[in-house]
Amino acid sequence: SYVLTQPPSVSVAPGKTARITCGGNNIGSKRVHWYQQKPGQAPVLVIYYDSDRPSGIPERFSGSNSGNTATLTISRVEAGDEADYYCQVWDSSSDRWVFGGGTKLTVL
Amino acid sequence: EVQLVESGGGLVQPGGSLRLSCAASGFTFSSYWMSWVRQAPGKGLEWVANIKQDGSEKYYVDSVKGRFTISRDNAKNSLYLQMNSLRAEDTAVYYCARDVRFGDARGWYYYYGMDVWGQGTTVTVSS
Numbered sequence: 001s002y003v004l005t006q007p008p009s010v011s012v013a014p015g016k017t018a019r020i021t022c023g024g025n026n027i028g029s030k031r032v033h034w035y036q037q038k039p040g041q042a043p044v045l046v047i048y049y050d051s052d053r054p055s056g057i058p059e060r061f062s063g064s065n066s067g068n069t070a071t072l073t074i075s076r077v078e079a080g081d082e083a084d085y086y087c088q089v090w091d092s093s094s095d096r097w098v099f100g101g102g103t104k105l106t107v108l
Numbered sequence: 109e110v111q112l113v114e115s116g117g118g119l120v121q122p123g124g125s126l127r128l129s130c131a132a133s134g135f136t137f138s139s140y141w142m143s144w145v146r147q148a149p150g151k152g153l154e155w156v157a158n159i160k161q162d163g164s165e166k167y168y169v170d171s172v173k174g175r176f177t178i179s180r181d182n183a184k185n186s187l188y189l190q191m192n193s194l195r196a197e198d199t200a201v202y203y204c205a206r207d208v209r210f211g212d213a214r215g216w217y218y219y220y221g222m223d224v225w226g227q228g229t230t231v232t233v234s235s
Contacts, residue, residue: 033221035153042203042225043145043153049220086153090209090219095167097143097155097207 002091004100011106012077020103022070022087030089032070034063037102038083046085047072074105082107110134110224112204117229124194124233130187130204130226138162138182141207143222144189146200146231154200157189158207171197194233201228 005023012018022032032050035043045054047063050070060075074081087100116128128144143158157168157178166178177190187204205222212218 031219033219035222037153042227043222044225045221045223048208048223049218054223084152088153088221090217092217096169097145097158099145099153099155102152 001094001096002089002098004087004089004098006085006087006100006103008101009104009106011108012074013108014077014079016077018074018077018081018105020072020074020085020087020105022072022100023068024070024089025068027068027070027089028066030065030091032063032065033088034061034072035086035088036081036083037086043086077105077107079107081105110206112206112224112226114202114204114226114229117202117231119232119234120194121235122195122233125190125192126194126231128189128191128202128204128229128231130189132185132187132206135206135224137180137185141209142178142180142187143205143207144178144187145203145205145222145225146198147203147228148197148200151200156202159187191231194231196233199231199233201230203228 034047036046037043046061050065051063062073084102086102111133113131144156159166159178175193179188204226206224208220209217
C-alpha cells in the first residue's frame with residue numbers, strides 16, 4: 001500500500017517561512033492535497049491539486065510537488081497558523097485515499 | 109451555506125453496531141462523491157470509505173471491509189455509515205467530507221481532495 005511520510009513536527013518563528021514535506025514513492029506523479037487542522041476542529045483544505053488554493057485561503061500558503069517529495073510552504077508565518085497539517089493523495093492502485101501521518105507546526 | 113452535519117455517534121460495546129448519518133445542505137448533494145474520515149484520539153486522519161454519486165461504486169480501507177457499509181440517499185441529501193462488529197480500535201471522531209473528483213470521456217478521474225467537512229461525531233467502543 002502507498003505510504004506518505006511527514007515529519008512529526010516543524011517549528012518556525014513568526015514572520016519566517018515554514019516548509020512541511022510529504023514523502024512518497026514517485027509522489028510527483030500524483031496530485032497532493034493539504035489540510036490544516038486546529039485543536040478540536042475539523043480539517044480545512046488549504047492546498048489542492050499540488051498547488052491550488054481554495055477561496056479564502058491566504059496567498060501565504062503554497063504547494064509544490066516533484067519527484068518523491070511534496071512540500072507545503074507557509075510564508076510570513078503567523079501565530080494563527082499553528083496547527084496540524086496533513087498531506088493526502090488518491091492511490092489509484094488500491095482505490096483508496098491515503099493521508100500522511102501529520103505534522104504539528106509550532107510557531108515559536 | 110454549504111454544510112455537512114454528522115450525527116449518530118455514541119458509546120457502544122465491542123461487537124455492537126452503530127449507524128452514522130451526515131446531512132448535507134447548500135449544494136447539489138447528488139453531484140458529488142462523499143467520504144467518511146476518522147480520527148482516533150490523539151492520532152492522525154484515516155480515510156474510511158467513499159461512495160460515488162449514484163452509489164454504484166464504494167471503496168473501503170482494509171480495516172473496515174466486511175464490517176462497515178457506506179450508503180447514501182440523494183433524495184434526502186444524506187450519507188450514512190453502518191458500522192457492525194465494532195472494535196475498540198474503531199473509537200474515533202468520524203467526519204463526513206465532500207470528495208471532489210471529475211471524470212473525463214476516457215474514464216480517467218482527476219482528484220481535488222475534500223473541500224467541505226462536517227464537525228464530526230464521536231464513536232466510543234468500550235465495555
